[in-house]
Amino acid sequence: MLQVNRIRNDWTVEEVRELYNKSFLDLVFEAASVHREFHRGDEVQVCSLLSIKTGGCPEDCGYCSQSAHHESDIDIQPLLKTEEVLESAKRAKEAGSTRFCMGAAWREVRDNRAFDRVLEMIRGVKDMDLEVCCTLGMVTEEQAQKLKDAGLHAYNHNIDTSEKHYTKVCSTRTYGDRLQTLENVRKAGITVCCGGILGLGEEEEDRISMLHTLATLEKHPESVPINTLVAIPGTPMENNKQVTTWDFIRCIAVARILMPQTMVRLAAGRMSLTKEAQALAFLAGANSIFAGEKLLTTPNPEFNEDLTFLSSLGLKPKEAYSDIKECKQDAAAN
């Protein structure tokens, strides 16, 4: 593909800052142009999430309902049975999802029976021709290889914010730990899903730094979820100020320009975004949503409401693995 020549991993912080500070409409226009050059402007991928193990997490991430350090009101749930997970994946597929992401409130993967069960879940979801993604905390190179062998397509592991601000978000692990897991996932040949959260009390400079880190990884993540904080009662961030629509769209647009081939996902926080703001996000380069009434522990718009909304904008759900299929077609044509 000719466009590959324009993929840059050497962005400077100054360049990212310059983009972030562009006048709003110029920024959206540039992002929309890049988006249409690299992606179909009429497609959005619809993904589903399932929490396969909920709550009681030993990490102290300040935003999270599932940390054992906070007093949030959630139903703690041990690892689900494989049949329950596959049933849920089947329903997600029937409703129109093409990617299924399973999340566990673990600090890290351990080599135990629970991990073997997750591998079994991956095989089952893969057999349904869904893109299968997991987010299970830190993984070693060997564990990543086992995930790959089971058919895992993507691993989600967010850097959340800038390296500088990270110490104010989580004290039980380091930014370096996050980057190490991402490297282990890459080495195993699994695609990387890595993004962040806006609204963690960060400054603009932290957002710029986070986007810079993502865009200067050796290879851009294939998927970048942009979450806005869902402020959860009982967590240290329950009273954080809400992110403005303008700041949110700005980050989507900058991510799109820096990482043209990446899927930019509207992740947590859509309940507090108007439909108009979401439409603007699609214009500015977002091309995926999480659908279904629940994210991991918090509410999300209903599936049918989203499908009607997408269709009202003339957007169609994207097929599973369509990027890989397009690459194969390109290779065959050359």
Ligand code: SAM
């Ligand atoms: N335990 C694993 C981990 O931390 O990587 C996987 C699950 S964790 C819940 C997945 C991601 O969801 C986090 O990295 C964070 O970016 C996002 N997230 C969690 N709680 C959130 C909240 N309240 N608002 C927005 N995003 C949130």
Ligand code: DTB
């Ligand atoms: C991501 O970046 N956002 C999703 C997915 N990856 C795993 C999770 C959002 C969780 C929102 C809070 C909750 O529902 O507990």
Ligand code: SF4
């Ligand atoms: Fe645990 Fe993940 Fe929540 Fe952090 S974000 S407390 S690691 S479940």
